Amino acid sequence: MTETESIAYDVVVLGAGPVGENVADRARAAGLSTAVVESELVGGECSYWACMPSKALLRPAIARADARRVPGLSAAVQGPLDASAVLAHRDWFTSDWKDDGQLAWLDGIGADFHRGHGRLAGPRTVTVDGPDGERKVLTARHAVAVCTGTRALLPGLPGIDQVKPWTSREATSAHAVPGRLIVVGGGVVAAEMATAWQALGSRVTLLVRGKGLLPRMEPFAGELVAEALAEAGADVRTGTSVTAVSREGSTVVALTDTGDRVEADEILFATGRAPRTDDLGLETVGLEPGGWIEVDDSLRVVGSDWLYAVGDVNHRALLTHQGKYQARIAGAAIAARATGVPVLETDPWGAHSATADHASVPQCVFTDPEAAAVGLSLAEAEQAGHRVRAVDVDMASVAGAGLYADGYRGKARMVVDLDREIVLGLTLVGPGVGELIHSATVAVVGQVPVDRLWHAVPSYPTVSEVWLRLLEAYRDA
Template identity: 60%
Template sequence: MTSTSQDLTVDVIVVGAGPTGENVADRAVQGGLTAAIVESELVGGECSYWACMPTKALLRDATALRAAQALPAAGQAVTGKLDPAAVFARRDEFASKWDDSGQVDWLNGAGITLVRGHGRITGTRAVTVTAADGTTTNLQARHAVVVATGSSALIPPIPGLADASPWTNREAAGAKSVPGRLAIIGGGVVGAEMATAFSSLGSQVTLISRTRLLPGVEPFAGEYVADALRTYGVTLHLDAGAEEVRRDDAGEVHLKLSDGTEVTADEVLVATGRVPNTKDIGLEHVGLEPGSWLKVDDALAVVDDDGQLEDGWLYAAGDVNHRALLTHHGKYQARALGDLIAARARGDEPDLSTWGRHAATADERATTQVIFTDPEVVAVGHSAESAEKAGIDVGVIDYDLGSVAGASLHADGYHGKARMVIDEQRKTIVGFTAVGPDTAELLHAATIAVVGEVPLDRLWHAVPAYPTVSEIWLRLLETAGRDR
């Protein structure tokens, strides 16, 4: 069959139809431009089908069950164990059963042109898209090309690992059955969350990490989660790495660890980091290294070591620019970028010093994160360690969450901790971390305090309702003292 080709010119081309790419295109169209979005997989991206939504659905039933069991009467009313099939069925609904027709309908309603296939940059403001059947579409942008191709799981060069057919977050998120024994390599967010999920579903889980658990957050938060995982029956090998992996003819996976331990499992999940999806998108045509993270300025324009590329037509948003590998931050960047491209197209150049400060506020000084382990971990802004490295005059205020009246009502034996990191010179909060059941709902108040740079003496007038877990804010301020 002879392949065919067509040409299409639009104002903005977005390569990657995950949440970041969708938001860039939507804001550009709302700003009066035309946009085409290119996608080789499912419209909606990693978060919709293989990360945020399905993984949180896997976790929710177990969390709700443990919450009920933490109350005397509710605990007596709850009997039996989780039904994995029912958990998977609910997960399937949140992953739209891996059908993107609803997302495609949204694109059509938003006035965004979808071009399916693999997109490669082929020249200035030019992208060639090759569909599965070999047909090509030559896209030309009047104003901008945005790379929003996201990231994929890193498979580290451990001898034998690649040949052992390891799971990544994708296989874990889409699992159809519960492995009897699951080995997890990596103690970051994905590793900790999936250890929580699969131990709750009945797997015998072993987690292996060369570092402490959850190295990206305050050490106390990782310790709380590690203690909880042990109570769920998870075996932790911290400060130990997998040195060799082998799957035998019977299908069992054998791992040799640096501490001398040997682990046998039915499946092995790799959760050791991410790599950018930029290996085959034509970066060589703009003088960049294929497979590299894309460095950007505060306007999210791609730059090289010598400054901005070309005349500022190439941008990168979301995971690929390595500013904050979180869906909500990718969408935040996307909203700002779509507005910026539309403004520039109108000849209305914004004040980038102001625009940049706002972007940096979220990506550099107020990154927000929820880790959906049980207990949950929430964080925004600096940890005590990162604040010190940034040269801030640091004050650290800790408080036992279980001592707050609302928390003790929330669950018998509530166990948790909150930390407020203060800039002692400016008398503002620059970081907040909490660990405990249902702490996710505390995060946005902390985010507003950090982003708004609200003075501590003003926060005294933000009165938390009694008796709620939010009373932690009053207790933290009391511990800090009015003289701050």
């Protein structure tokens, strides 16, 4: 390994996913010289193995399902999906796993890019071991931002090393449809990938250790998604843990604690995420390698005046949109401190405080039906000590829902803080509800009083009229 002379920047960003890109963009917009370090593809997990490819796989499945619920159109869309066309379109969305366009974007904002594995080597110092065997030393005058994200977490099961299981990466980048697929897990990745591959022609068996799908949402969300998967042909088994796996020729075998033997062509483990912090040199700055990094609301590492941890690595909200939100906050805070702003705006809604990551996080699950939520569930609100009331509405009672899909099935729940008369959380399940969640996010983040929401009139006949039904149910309770 040959070492070059040290290169100084105002800001050094470790990780070039959406979070790192946004930190770099905000730092450059403030006039700070910025370096970005990445060992894989610029654009990160979201662009190549998560958000973009998964939604490219799911969109045809959901569009077909929606079309089949429209009288006059349903008969025209009864055939199977063209799997090869779907996979080719997925490849287009990932730029065939090439990052030329993302590199051009980094260059366009004026950030320097260094390809290689970056590690902290003491305060404000990063070493980059490049693919050519050259080591660069980067120093940061103001800040180093760790934006390295997470990786799939595999369980320590007997036989798992020999099976070569899918993780989220293989599930979103596979180039052939397996005839049979076992999906282990009950969270978002498991539910979405079961939906996608079942629609593409796999016979999916979903093995869920817990009581149901989507355990972090209201219970009815997972129940409705599981019902739809079963109706589509998937075998959904809850309360089932995998105890061992093996590969017999081309067949994967999973043994369960219920005594079942499940066979398939591939097996996907969607059983959690772990931070990519195990080989970052955290020990050189007094932090424990391999763990989540604790930060304050400006995303600065607790106990440091120069190190930031942004996105998944701080474990506040493992979602691309929330990571990008954090990146905008972190970039603003770094710039303010670098330019000597005497007092940062760190009040609950200040420019340098990621307050929305505490109790106002939105999420959409792109299953059929879609499930979307923001803020606190009823159980979370009660556990937090709030005095609340939940009101539920059958989405079929909304005129716009009946027009959207014949036999529309779905449910909405609004959780109201009775002391402050504001919405703490909203959960929606049903076709197309992902496009409704931002209005709920505005209401929750903005702490809009319920009596004021009453005057926000939804257009008729749209699915958004569910807001009126919820507010009526609350007032009439």
